[in-house]
Amino acid sequence: MRSRISRGLVFTTLCLIGVSTVYPLVFMAVNSMRTTQAFELNPFGLPTHLSLSSYSALFSTVPFFQSILHSLFVVVPAVILATFASSLAAFVFTKVPIKLGNVLFWTMLMIMFMPGIVVLLPLYVEVARTGLANNFAPAIFIYTAINIPYGTYLLRSNFRAIPDSVVEAARVDGASWFKIFLRVILPIGKPGIITVGILTFLNIWNDLFISLVLLHAPNTEMVTPTLAQLSGKYTSNIPVLMAGLLLGALPTLILYFATARVFIRGMLSGAVR
Amino acid sequence: MASILIEGVSKVYPNGFNAVRELSLDVAEGEFMVMVGPSGCGKTTALRMVAGLEEITSGTLRIGDRVANHLTSKERDVAMVFQNYALYPHMSVAENIAFGLSLRKTPKDEINRKVAEAAEILGLNSLLHQKPGLLSGGQRQRVAMGRAIVRNPAIFLMDEPLSNLDAKLRVQMRTEVRRIQRRIGVATLYVTHDQTEAMTMGDRVAVMRAGVLQQCDHPQVLYSNPANLFVAAFIGSPAMNLFEATLSDDGASLRLGSQSLAISEAVYQHRPGLAAYRGRRLVVGLRAEDLPVLGSDHQTETVLKAYVEAIEALGSELLVHFSLDAARVSGEQLGGGAELEPAAAIDIVGEGIARVEPRAAVRMGEDTLFAVYPERLHFFDPESQIAVS
Numbered sequence: 002m003r004s005r006i007s008r009g010l011v012f013t014t015l016c017l018i019g020v021s022t023v024y025p026l027v028f029m030a031v032n033s034m035r036t037t038q039a040f041e042l043n044p045f046g047l048p049t050h051l052s053l054s055s056y057s058a059l060f061s062t063v064p065f066f067q068s069i070l071h072s073l074f075v076v077v078p079a080v081i082l083a084t085f086a087s088s089l090a091a092f093v094f095t096k097v098p099i100k101l102g103n104v105l106f107w108t109m110l111m112i113m114f115m116p117g118i119v120v121l122l123p124l125y126v127e128v129a130r131t132g133l134a135n136n137f138a139p140a141i142f143i144y145t146a147i148n149i150p151y152g153t154y155l156l157r158s159n160f161r162a163i164p165d166s167v168v169e170a171a172r173v174d175g176a177s178w179f180k181i182f183l184r185v186i187l188p189i190g191k192p193g194i195i196t197v198g199i200l201t202f203l204n205i206w207n208d209l210f211i212s213l214v215l216l217h218a219p220n221t222e223m224v225t226p227t228l229a230q231l232s233g234k235y236t237s238n239i240p241v242l243m244a245g246l247l248l249g250a251l252p253t254l255i256l257y258f259a260t261a262r263v264f265i266r267g268m269l270s271g272a273v274r
Numbered sequence: 275m276a277s278i279l280i281e282g283v284s285k286v287y288p289n290g291f292n293a294v295r296e297l298s299l300d301v302a303e304g305e306f307m308v309m310v311g312p313s314g315c316g317k318t319t320a321l322r323m324v325a326g327l328e329e330i331t332s333g334t335l336r337i338g339d340r341v342a343n344h345l346t347s348k349e350r351d352v353a354m355v356f357q358n359y360a361l362y363p364h365m366s367v368a369e370n371i372a373f374g375l376s377l378r379k380t381p382k383d384e385i386n387r388k389v390a391e392a393a394e395i396l397g398l399n400s401l402l403h404q405k406p407g408l409l410s411g412g413q414r415q416r417v418a419m420g421r422a423i424v425r426n427p428a429i430f431l432m433d434e435p436l437s438n439l440d441a442k443l444r445v446q447m448r449t450e451v452r453r454i455q456r457r458i459g460v461a462t463l464y465v466t467h468d469q470t471e472a473m474t475m476g477d478r479v480a481v482m483r484a485g486v487l488q489q490c491d492h493p494q495v496l497y498s499n500p501a502n503l504f505v506a507a508f509i510g511s512p513a514m515n516l517f518e519a520t521l522s523d524d525g526a527s528l529r530l531g532s533q534s535l536a537i538s539e540a541v542y543q544h545r546p547g548l549a550a551y552r553g554r555r556l557v558v559g560l561r562a563e564d565l566p567v568l569g570s571d572h573q574t575e576t577v578l579k580a581y582v583e584a585i586e587a588l589g590s591e592l593l594v595h596f597s598l599d600a601a602r603v604s605g606e607q608l609g610g611g612a613e614l615e616p617a618a619a620i621d622i623v624g625e626g627i628a629r630v631e632p633r634a635a636v637r638m639g640e641d642t643l644f645a646v647y648p649e650r651l652h653f654f655d656p657e658s659q660i661a662v663s
Contacts, residue, residue: 166360169327173431174374174421175348184373188364 026250033244040240055240056248059231064219065245068227071216073252074137075223076205079144084198086145087152088190092182094153095160096168106157113150118210125214135218143215144205151204152197159193160186195260203253224249276338276351276428277303277461278324283333285319285485293319295485296333301429304459306452307490308476310466311508316485317465318433324463325354325431337428353422354431358438359414361406361421368393368402371420378425392424395454412443419451423458430455430462436471448475469509473497481505503603503659506559506652512593514652515560515626516603525552528651531600531624535576541648547662548653556662557603559652562593565628565644567636572645582642583625587632594628594636596644602626 032040034051059065093099094106124143133139163186171181187194212223228245231238278301285294294316301307309317322328324335326347335342342350353374362370368389375385393399396416406414415435422430435451436444452475455462466472472479473493480490481504489501493509500506506514520529525542528535542548566572580596602624628644636642653662 164358164360166356166358167362169325170354170356170360170421171362171373172327173325173347173352173354174425175377176373180377185362189362191364 026247029243029247029250032240033247035240037238037240044239055238055244058238058241059244059248062241063227063230063245064222065224065227065248068222068224069249069252071137071221072206072223072225075140075144075216076202079141079148079205080198080201082141082145083148083152083201084194086149087156087197087201088187088194089182090149090153091156091160092186094157096163096165096181096186097178106153109150110154113154117147121210121214124211128214134214135216135221137216137221140212140215140221143211144208147211148201148204152201155197155200156190156193160190163189199253199256199260202256206249206253275303275460277301277305277336278307278429278463279334279336280320280324281334281336283320283323283335284331285316285323285328286331293485294323297482297485297487299480299487299490301461301463303461306455306462306464306475306477307480308464308466308472308478309480309482310469310472311482311488313467314484315482317467317482319485320482321354321431321433321463321465324350324429325352326350351425351428352431353425353427353429354433355415355418355422355435357434359406359418359435361414361417363406366403366405367398367409367417367420370406370417371398371424374421374425388424389420392420395423395457396420411439412447415439415447419454423454426458427460430458430460432462432464434466435464437466437468444471451475470511473509479509481508483508499661499663500559500652501661503557503559503654503661506654506661507604510561512562512627512629515562515565515628516654517558517560517598517600517624517626518555518603518656519558519600520555521548521551521553523553525549528558528648530558530578531598533579533598533600535578535646535648535651537648541651544649545653545663551653551655551662555656557654557656557659559654560626560646561650561652562627562629564647564650565626565630567594567628567630567634568643568645569635571631574645574647576646576648578644578646579641580626580628580644582636582638582640585636585638590632592630592632592634592636594630594642595625596628596642597623597625600624 031048032044033055034053035048036052036054039046039048090109094102128134128139167185167189168181171185176184207225209225209229213226216223217226228242228249231242231245278299280297280299283294283297284292286292297316297320299307299309299320309320311317319328323330324337324342326342326345326349330343337345337350337352362373365373371389371392372385375388380388389402390399393402396419398413398416398420401409401413401417406417409417415438418435422432432451436447439447448471464475473496476493478490479493479496481488481496483504489496489505491499496505496509500509500514503516507516517530521527521537522529522534525548526537528537537548565578568574568577578598580598582594582596584595586593586595630636654660655662
C-alpha cells in the first residue's frame with residue numbers, strides 16, 4: 002500500500018516537473034504564431050488561426066541570423082576549450098598524485114563562488130583599455146576561462162566514480178598520464194563530459210552581461226543581446242520576442258536531443274568486479 | 275624474464291603509518307611466490323611498490339639486474355592483475371588485451387597475432403569482440419590475465435585475483451593460473467589472504483604480519499616447521515591447536531592443564547633448544563591430524579584425555595572439537611601482536627580440533643583418549659613467540 006502511495010507521489014511530482022519544463026517552450030511556440038492583438042486580448046488562450054508574421058517581423062527588425070552565427074562562432078570553440086580544460090583539470094585533481102592538488106582545487110572553487118557580476122566592471126575596464134572589445138578571439142578565451150571552474154567541479158565528482166585501479170592498470174600497461182587521460186578517462190567519462198559541455202553551452206549561449214561588455218558592436222553582437230533589443234523600455238512586441246526566443250533556443254534543443262542517448266547509457270559497467 | 279629482489283624495503287605513509295617494515299624477499303626467474311597474511315599486513319602495499327604504483331620509502335628493489343626504485347611501471351616492464359580486474363569498460367576484450375601493446379607501438383599484425391595467442395591460452399576466442407560489461411566474473415578474470423600475459427612482461431604481479439570468484443570457480447582458476455604461469459615461466463609475486471590458496475599455488479610462500487615478513491619457505495616447510503606462533507596459527511586448516519603448558523623441572527613431562535605428557539629423550543634430540551625450557555612456561559602446538567584416537571592403530575605411551583564437544587563428519591575424516599583444561603592460545607590474539615599473558619587460573623577451558631579417521635570411536639559428550647606422539651609436538655617461546663627447535 003505504502004509503495005503505491007509513494008509511487009503515485011513520485012509520478013505526480015515528475016509530471017509537474019515535466020509540465021513546468023515543457024510549458025514555457027509550448028507557450029513560446031504557440032504565442033510566436035499568434036498576432037499581437039490576439040496575444041494581448043488573451044495571453045494564455047489557444048490560437049484561433051496561426052500566422053508567421055512574427056517571424057518575418059523578427060528577421061526585418063534585427064539581424065537575427067547574423068547574431069546566431071556570431072554566437073556559434075564564439076560558443077562552439079569556447080565550449081570545446083572549456084570542456085577539454087575542465088576534463089583535464091578534473092582528471093589531475095582526482096587521479097594524478099600532485100602536491101597541493103587540494104589547495105589548488107579549493108582556490109579554484111573560491112573563484113567559482115564569486116558572482117559573475119562582480120567581475121563585470123573590471124572586465125569592461127580591462128577590455129576597453131586593451132582594445133579587446135568587439136573581437137571574437139578574446140571573447141572566446143574569456144568565456145573559456147569563466148567556465149572552467151564550474152566544469153572542473155562537476156567533472157571532479159564524476160571522475161571520482163572511475164575506479165583508481167583502472168587508471169593504475171593503464172599505468173602498469175605503460176600509458177603516460179596524458180595517454181591515460183585521452184584513452185581511458187575521456188571515453189569512460191564521456192557522459193559527464195557531454196553534460197558539462199551542454200551546461201557550458203547553455204551558460205555562454207544565454208549569457209547577456211559579459212556578451213554586452215565583450216561584443217557590443219553590431220557586426221559582432223551575439224544572439225542574446227540582439228534579442229534583448231526586441232524588448233523596449235515602453236513597448237514590447239511579445240509574439241516577435243517569442244519567435245526570437247524560440248529560434249534562439251533551437252540550437253540548445255538540437256544539441257540536447259543529439260546527445261541525450263549518451264546520458265541514458267552508463268559507460269562504467271564491467272570495469273571492475 | 276627477470277627475477278625480483280627486494281632488499282630491506284620499507285613503506286611509511288605521510289601520516290606516519292608504517293605499512294611495510296624492512297621487507298627482504300627474492301623471487302627467482304620462473305618462480306611463483308605467494309605473499310599471504312591477514313588484511314592490513316602490508317602485502318598489497320609491498321606488491322604495489324614492486325609495481326611502481328607506490329613509492330618506496332627506503333630499501334632497494336631490483337628487477338632483473340636493474341635497481342627499479344625510481345623507474346616507472348612502464349620502465350619496470352611489469353604486468354599486474356588487479357583484485358577487481360580493472361578492465362577498460364569502453365574497450366572490447368581484444369582491445370583490452372591489446373592496449374599495452376598498442377601503447378608500445380607494436381605493429382598491427384603482431385598485436386593481432388599475440389592477442390589471438392593469449393585468447394587461445396585463456397579460452398577467450400569467442401569473446402574477443404564483447405565489452406567487459408557483458409562478461410561473467412570468471413571471464414573478466416581471464417581478460418585481466420590476458421592483458422598481463424600478452425606483453426611478455428619481465429615479472430607478473432597479482433593482487434588477490436581470485437577473491438571475487440565463487441568458491442568452485444576459484445579452485446578451478448587456481449590450477450589454471452599456475453598452468454599459465456608455468457607455461458609463460460615468468461617470476462610471479464601473488465598476494466592473497468587465503469592460506470589455502472597460498473599453500474596450493476606457491477612454489478614458496480611468504481607469510482606477512484603487521485608489515486613484517488614472518489617466514490618465507492616452501493609450503494610444506496611452513497606447515498611442518500613454522501618459525502613462530504603466528505605462522506603456526508595462520509597456516510593450516512584447521513589451525514594448529516596451541517595451548518599453554520609447563521615443562522617439568524627434570525624435563526621428563528609436560529604439564530598441560532591437569533594432565534601430564536611424557537617427554538622422552540628423543541624429543542630433546544629432535545629439538546635441542548627445548549632443554550632450556552625445563553621448569554618454564556611455553557606454548558605447545560598440536561596439528562589436528564597428529565591427534566588420532568587411541569586404539570589398535572595408534573598405541574602410544576603418551577595420551578591426552580579431552581572432552582568431545584562436537585563432531586563434524588566430512589566423509590573422508592572427522593573433525594573432532596574437543597576441550598581440555600589448558601589455556602588456549604588463539605590466532606586472533608597473535609594477529610593483534612599482543613603479548614601472551616600467563617594463564618590466570620587452572621580451571622580455564624581450552625578448545626581444540628582433532629582430525630581423525632571416519633571410523634574412529636568417538637562420541638559427542640564423552641571423554642576421549644587421543645594418542646600423542648611427543649616428537650610431533652611444536653614448542654614456542656611464550657614471550658618471543660619464536661619456535662623452539
